[in-house]
Each structure stands twice: as C-alpha cells, then as structure tokens.
Amino acid sequence: MIIDKLRNTIKKYGLISRLDKILIAVSGGPDSVALLYLLNGLKEEFKLNLHIAHLDHMLRPDSCKDAEFVKGLASRLKIPLTTIQIDVRELASRGSLEEVARNVRLDFLFKLAREIKADKIALGHNLDDQAETVLMRILRGTGLYGLSGILPKRNIDGYQIIRPLIEARRRDIEAFLRQKKVKPCLDPSNKEDIYFRNKIRNKLLPLLEKEYNKNIKEVLSNMAESAGYDYDYLSHIAGIAAKRLGPKIHLDKFLKLHPAVQRLVLRLHIARLKGNTRRIVFQHIREIEDLILNRPSGSVVDLPKGISVIKKKKKLSFYRSQN
C-alpha cells in the first residue's frame, strides 16, 4: 500500500513533524495530486496545516485547465490555495526554458512559503523519477553527489524541501488515484532535460528492466539512498575542513587532507560562489588538481558560469571573473 510506503519514508528521513505547516506544490499531474490526497489523509494524525501552491507556467495551451482542476481539488478538500500565472516562455529569452521554468517555480514557492510561514515545501517526485535522474547522471558522468539523486529532504536557501513520494513507484501512485477515482491532468513538462530524460524513461529503462534486472528502478533508488548518506557525511567533514582552511586555501594544509575530502572542499568553494555545482564535471576538478600540483604560481583555471580559480604563492582562491 502506498500509504505504508509514505509513512515509512516520512519516518526514515524525518520528513514531517506534528503541527507542521506544509506548502504542497500541486501542478495537477498524478504525483502532486496523489501527494496532496495522501498528506490530506495524514492531516488529523499529524495535526498538519496544509496549503496548496499552483504555478500556471503557460507552457501548454491547456495549462489554464490545470489551474481550474487544482482549484477544484482545493475547494473539495477545503485547503487554501495560492495560484500565480507567469509566462515562462516570455521570460526564457535568456537561458534554457527548463532552467528558467525551474527557477521561476522555486522562486514562487520560496516567496509563498515565507509569506504564509510554511515550515516545509512538499514536492511530488517519485521513485521512477529518482531512477531516471540517477541513470541520467551516471550516463553523463557524476560522483557521489550526483549519485544521491533527488534528495528526500533538502535545505535550499533556508527552506526545507521534502519529497514524501520519493520511494513510491509511479504505477502505485497511478493505481492509488484510480482507486480514489481522481483523474489528474497530464504530467506537466516541468522537469529538466526533457528530451534526454524521456529517452531514458521510454527506451533505456524499459530495456534494462526487460534484459538486465527487472528491479532496476528499485536498485537505482537504493543506490541513491546509500550515496545520499555517504555524501551527507563526507560533505559534513569537508565543510569543517573548508572552514578551517579559510577562503584562501593554504595548499600545504589542503594537500594533507584525504583526496576524497580535498575534492569535496573544492566543490564547496565552487558552490559558495555559484550557488550549486551543476555543470561542474570530473574534468574541472581534475584540472584544478593539476593546477594545484603541477602549474606555476599565478596560473588560473576558468570554470563554467564565470567562476575562476587562481594559484598564488601556495594559496588557492576562487573568484567571480564575470557575470
């Protein structure tokens, strides 16, 4: 039963506490609608205070029907709703559509969460999304952080994001909705890298399930869980080390750290300037290591998004070279 799965995930990661005020992002697609019903089912038990957020990103001609559908849900379940309409495509003249849509969505959620004083923001990602994400990252190249996939619980800019459905299969979510006789909208295209992801979802994962391991999705999800714990521990250690080393990294001290911790310290410095380490691949880290070990004082390595790193007199510093 999906509700048991949900309870188990909530308990394992400590996702929900009594009296939490939770902002649920409801697109109208199956995942978020199921999440809404399920959290509504736990409302009494946890004394939850729920609030729905819906962003009409105007990407599909029928997207306002999604908004109508979500309004209907909110009034049926008697849960307050905030909607907003933003023409994402118009905004996306700069940058990729997916990235802009993602940022607009997070922005809206964070602002609303602050306004209504929500403790948590709940998103509807499921185990199938998790498997796709992890596989996508493996195919493109990744390390422990990427292998952690979609985290069940995460702090972004002081907001706690929770994903209670991250261990539930898409098919079980759909079965739950059928049984509830709820017909959700189409899954909206608010996921990044739609083309590559769809190829993995519709071609590669079915092939792997058929030919290599019928439990491939569970197996990838378990790997993500395990990598998530490992990353959490290592990044904690690296955070302490980075603080001790200071913003200008003393290379003599740095090189005494374990190589695993060294690499994470470099990533933390990049994330501090860039907000995240997306687009930072293995080769970048290797180039910084080459800078540290083999290049003369004064040498610079340029990284994506206008971040650079310079080695000077046995010290390494990261800085913004452009915007």
Added chain:
Amino acid sequence: MIIDKLRNTIKKYGLISRLDKILIAVSGGPDSVALLYLLNGLKEEFKLNLHIAHLDHMLRPDSCKDAEFVKGLASRLKIPLTTIQIDVRELASRGSLEEVARNVRLDFLFKLAREIKADKIALGHNLDDQAETVLMRILRGTGLYGLSGILPKRNIDGYQIIRPLIEARRRDIEAFLRQKKVKPCLDPSNKEDIYFRNKIRNKLLPLLEKEYNKNIKEVLSNMAESAGYDYDYLSHIAGIAAKRLGPKIHLDKFLKLHPAVQRLVLRLHIARLKGNTRRIVFQHIREIEDLILNRPSGSVVDLPKGISVIKKKKKLSFYRSQN
C-alpha cells in the same frame, strides 16, 4: 600514447617504486601481454625485478598453447617464468566454475609471490573491464564499495595487487600490440560472470556509446576513481569506529554514528567473518537495520555464506552459524 597513460596511472596511485620485485600474471591474452611488454620497458628506469606467472587452467582445449606462447615471451624477454597446470573444471564440482577458477588463480599467485619474495602482483585489467564491472554492479545493485569497481591498488591478505593498465582503453592496448607485432592469444575466460559481462560488453555498452554518451566508458571509469577515494576515506573512518565499538556492538553507541558510517561498520563485521562482502546486498543491510531498530532481543538475521547476526540485550554480534 599508452605508455604515458601507464606512467600517469603509476604516479597517481603510487603503484610502482624503484627496485620493486613484481610478479606479472600473464594469461597470454592481450591485456597481460601488453602489461608484460610495458613493464619490461620500465625495467631499467625503475630497476625492476620482473617475474612471470602463468596458470594453465585447462578450461579450453587449446589452453596449453597459451602456455607455450607465454614460455616463448618469457624466453624472448629473458624474464623468469613459473607455470602451473591445474584442472579447474575437475576442482569445480563444488561451487561455480568462475569462482573456483578465480580462487585457484589467486592462490597460485599468492603462493608464488611469497616464494619468490615479490613486492607486488601486477594484473592486466583495463578501462573497458572497469566500465563493464561498474555497469554490471550498478545494474545488479551496489553501493560506494561496488561503484569503486576494480581498484588500481589493493591489499589482499598482505599482498599488494596493482593494475597499471586500469586507465588504458582496450583498443589502445590492442593497437600497442599490433605496433609491437605481437599476436596475443584469445582473451581467456578467467573473468567472473562471463554471460552477464559479455552481454554488457557486447550489447549494452555499445548501445550506450552510440545513443547516450560516446565517452560512457571513461565516464564510468572516472566515477569508479571518485567512488574509490570516497570509499577509502569512509571505510577508514568506519574501521576506527568498528574497533572502538568492539566485536559485540553496543547499540546505543552504534546508533550515535552517522548512518553512512553505521552501514560500513556492519559491512566490516561481515567481511571480518566472510572474507569479503560479495553477495551482501542492500536488502541484507536493511534487514540488519530493522533488527537493530524494531525487533526484540534474541532475534537473529541470517546472511549468505553461513553468517548470522543476533541482537541481545542492546548488543549486536555477528557469528558463523554454519560452514
């Protein structure tokens, strides 16, 4: 150039020191023959003392031709050779052929290494083997340890195993041999899980290269390198924790450890009894965690290969329940 790749790997992992006595396992296949030629080329520079080991496992009707071929190489390069003939199939009445072949081979190498007082045992695995191994483990389900793949340097029972070709592509190894005008024997079937591995080698990896990422093998190899460092660090921390907790694990203290370290401590205890953690999958660890958190005192969990674990009065102990 493959020799630059080799030097780079040797330097990065500290595989070879001056005056090393190295036992090279030469099956007669491309990898081990290339390794022999390449190490022979570094002989003067590192003042190496080389010795060849060849095991005729009698698995193929023509396997004695491999032995003749290796004898020819040894006399041409003037490197001492020790060969042995063992009917692996006869021995394999108990257990799987691959596992028996693997154990016989390691046994022979370890005994010979001790006899001739070798510092290191060199094996010929390459980057393509690495990619296959990592992908195979991902498909079957694995954690950080499995993701580390084939380690470039490893201690087994006090013997140092080195794999100087682990970052070299199979095609570059073959090109090197063509250029040297050396015609190796067929790659012998001394690898585990031949059927599954061959399917991955001949079907899945070519598909992934063509449709998803042409550098998929390098990307998997980089991931293995990175996971290898992370695992090394975490297992070091877990080793210290396991020592402090003692053979009967005080659960109150255990539960104060970070979950990532907890899981590795459990694996270390299993490895201590079983020699390794092969066949221990995610579900086993999860079951032990359930034992710790939810089951009454006196409960037992049975693991593969006759290992059991019992919870008694807030203590956890692993023991051999059968042989």
